[in-house]
Amino acid sequence: MYKTDVRGKLIDGEEKSLSQISAEILAPIYAKTPRWWYITMGIALLMFAWGIQSVYITLTQGIGAWGQNSTVAWGWEIINFVWWIGIGHAGTAFSIFLLILRQKWRTAINRAAEAMTVVAVLCAALFPLLHMGRPWLFFWIFPYPNTRGPLWVNFNSPLFWDFVAISAYLLISASFWYFGMVPDFATIRDTTKSKIKKAIYGFFSFGWTGSSKEWLRFEGLAFVLGGIAAVLVVSVHSIVSTDFAVSVEPGWHTTLFPPYFVVGAIFSGFAMVLTLVTLMKKLYNMEDFITSRHVDAVCRVLVFISLIMGTAYITEIFIAWYSGSEYEFYTFFKNRITGDYAFQFWAMFTLNALLPQLFWSKKIRNSIWVVFVISLLINLGMWYERFNIVVTSLSKNYLPASWAAYHPTSVEIGFFVGTLGMFTAGVLLFFRYIPQIAISEVKMVAKFNKQQTSHLKSGNHHDYE
Amino acid sequence: MNKKYLVGVFDSEHTLIDAFEKALEKGVVVEEVYTPYPIHEILHGMKNKTRITYAAFFYGLGAVILLLSGMYYAAVIDWPLHFGGKPFNTFPSFIVVTIVATILTITLLTLFTFSVRAKIYPGKKAEIIDIRATDDKFIILLDQETMNVGKPEITELFQSYGASEVYEKETEKTA
Numbered sequence: 001m002y003k004t005d006v007r008g009k010l011i012d013g014e015e016k017s018l019s020q021i022s023a024e025i026l027a028p029i030y031a032k033t034p035r036w037w038y039i040t041m042g043i044a045l046l047m048f049a050w051g052i053q054s055v056y057i058t059l060t061q062g063i064g065a066w067g068q069n070s071t072v073a074w075g076w077e078i079i080n081f082v083w084w085i086g087i088g089h090a091g092t093a094f095s096i097f098l099l100i101l102r103q104k105w106r107t108a109i110n111r112a113a114e115a116m117t118v119v120a121v122l123c124a125a126l127f128p129l130l131h132m133g134r135p136w137l138f139f140w141i142f143p144y145p146n147t148r149g150p151l152w153v154n155f156n157s158p159l160f161w162d163f164v165a166i167s168a169y170l171l172i173s174a175s176f177w178y179f180g181m182v183p184d185f186a187t188i189r190d191t192t193k194s195k196i197k198k199a200i201y202g203f204f205s206f207g208w209t210g211s212s213k214e215w216l217r218f219e220g221l222a223f224v225l226g227g228i229a230a231v232l233v234v235s236v237h238s239i240v241s242t243d244f245a246v247s248v249e250p251g252w253h254t255t256l257f258p259p260y261f262v263v264g265a266i267f268s269g270f271a272m273v274l275t276l277v278t279l280m281k282k283l284y285n286m287e288d289f290i291t292s293r294h295v296d297a298v299c300r301v302l303v304f305i306s307l308i309m310g311t312a313y314i315t316e317i318f319i320a321w322y323s324g325s326e327y328e329f330y331t332f333f334k335n336r337i338t339g340d341y342a343f344q345f346w347a348m349f350t351l352n353a354l355l356p357q358l359f360w361s362k363k364i365r366n367s368i369w370v371v372f373v374i375s376l377l378i379n380l381g382m383w384y385e386r387f388n389i390v391v392t393s394l395s396k397n398y399l400p401a402s403w404a405a406y407h408p409t410s411v412e413i414g415f416f417v418g419t420l421g422m423f424t425a426g427v428l429l430f431f432r433y434i435p436q437i438a439i440s441e442v443k444m445v446a447k448f449n450k451q452q453t454s455h456l457k458s459g460n461h462h463d464y465e
Numbered sequence: 466m467n468k469k470y471l472v473g474v475f476d477s478e479h480t481l482i483d484a485f486e487k488a489l490e491k492g493v494v495v496e497e498v499y500t501p502y503p504i505h506e507i508l509h510g511m512k513n514k515t516r517i518t519y520a521a522f523f524y525g526l527g528a529v530i531l532l533l534s535g536m537y538y539a540a541v542i543d544w545p546l547h548f549g550g551k552p553f554n555t556f557p558s559f560i561v562v563t564i565v566a567t568i569l570t571i572t573l574l575t576l577f578t579f580s581v582r583a584k585i586y587p588g589k590k591a592e593i594i595d596i597r598a599t600d601d602k603f604i605i606l607l608d609q610e611t612m613n614v615g616k617p618e619i620t621e622l623f624q625s626y627g628a629s630e631v632y633e634k635e636t637e638k639t640a
Binding site for chain 1: 478497498499500501502503504507508511513514515517518521535536539540543544555558559561562564565566568569571572573575576579580582583584585586587588589590591592593594596597598599600601
């Protein structure tokens with residue numbers, strides 16, 4: 001059960017009535033769109049347009065327009081794919097793991113985290129799709145009876161597992177997110193004065209009334225989806241890591257990869273959640289719901305995960321020396337810690353393993369702009385991590401004659417910037433048109449704000465949700 | 466045909482629960498309860514059961530059997546491939562796809578089941594008894610024909626437990 005005296009109040013400010021909670025969370029939907037929103041949206045759409053142009057070039061000229069060569073056959077696209085998928089891990093991790101751990105503070109954050117997940121996974125999915133070279137034939141990866149034999153897909157290939165895992169992850173996180181919003185859409189339908197909003201949100205609220213029969217089945221559904229999504233959170237990024245780990249490339253062929261990837265994904269996802277909630281807190285005055293204690297809790301999680309990341313980096317280096325494999329040794333000691341890619345390695349190590357240690361200080365955890373900047377830097381660090389993994393291993397492997405360098409072309413940069421624009425635009429739409437915080441869930445935990453008293457029957461219950 | 470209902474409106478969760486439990490004790494038949502968030506005492510007291518978790522289990526079981534037999538068919542019967550003397554049925558490595566695709570199947574079928582059973586689907590027109598139930602009010606709905614106890618008695622009971630309003634409503638059959 002949530003102990004008020006351990007973590008402090010869940011909702012700041014004067015005690016709010018239930019209708020006040022609805023009104024304050026829905027305020028951005030009813031208010032006029034602020035000017036900064038249009039400006040940011042304009043920039044995001046420009047970035048997106050550059051992405052579209054890059055995709056057009058890729059489709060018409062083929063992936064020869066990218067900087068890959070036969071040695072470094074994976075470049076920015078795989079880096080960005082893994083990066084986005086990693087960011088996309090926070091939504092479900094937040095919802096499920098914090099649900100299992102009965103952390104009631106998640107209620108203020110889970111909606112934003114899940115929204116971000118859906119957009120990030122969509123961004124991620126574009127990269128392998130385009131990397132296929134002939135994306136219009138992508139459906140060949142479905143195992144269906146076909147006229148080519150029938151030739152089946154390779155059920156033992158991690159690339160196929162990846163395809164199944166990501167489709168499942170996208171569908172589950174999107175439906176988990178959407179069904180969580182249905183009661184909130186009904187709240188908008190029933191409180192708005194605008195006829196257009198009533199019609200639109202009414203359509204999306206699926207006829208929700210809040211009857212006991214609906215809530216009963218709703219909880220059953222949340223239980224089922226939550227339970228199986230917990231398995232998925234761990235399996236998706238484990239599978240992504242096997243894309244690397246089942247090969248024989250030095251630096252990839254390691255049993256550390258699955259846990260290392262899963263933890264790294266949750267790390268970058270939580271950092272992105274932190275970026276978003278600090279923005280929500282400041283730009284939309286959600287300070288009563290996203291309190292400094294919420295930010296504090298996420299920062300503490302990040303310190304912990306950062307230590308695991310640092311341990312993983314050092315373990316890799318240690319094993320490269322201890323295993324006695326000269327190829328492993330070369331990759332880590334001559335091509336990562338020192339050598340052509342030393343900058344990327346040390347950027348990764350500093351931003352992921354050292355910088356988050358600043359969060360040990362309460363002063364830093366409470367300073368919202370420092371937290372915001374560190375959360376962005378962690379995401380940059382996680383990008384460098386994927387660069388390290390993908391490029392350094394491939395560029396100099398067993399045969400010196402085939403060593404090569406890799407530089408991204410402007411098409412690749414444009415493609416990546418395009419997905420950044422797509423993500424920003426998606427998040428802005430979320431801020432504007434969807435309740436940023438799960439209203440019904442906040443109402444449910446609002447009673448824990450008061451001192452627990454024995455007459456409050458429902459206060460004794462912790463087997464909620 | 467229109468039906469006559471008695472509607473009790475409460476301002477907070479615990480007045481609702483107290484009134485609800487007292488009413489059940491007196492043998493009142495409650496038609497439905499509308500709340501802004503799930504309340505376990507109510508879900509328990511309404512004695513509805515959901516079997517959606519059992520359904521999900523059997524969807525999963527079916528999916529596992531179908532997926533494993535499908536892969537066995539593809540890899541052993543329909544198109545066996547030689548990979549350096551490995552067996553055609555590479556069962557342990559089929560597990561990964563089985564787990565993930567099972568999760569996918571469970572999700573889709575459970576969502577569909579939920580939509581059908583709870584009658585929640587896009588564009589459905591909500592049958593609203595009291596529009597405040599999704600915001601800040603807790604509503605008990607009684608069917609005047611089947612509620613089992615007299616109207617004045619129930620009204621008094623609700624008011625003594627802190628109902629802010631008790632009113633009658635005539636509407637088509639709902640819920």
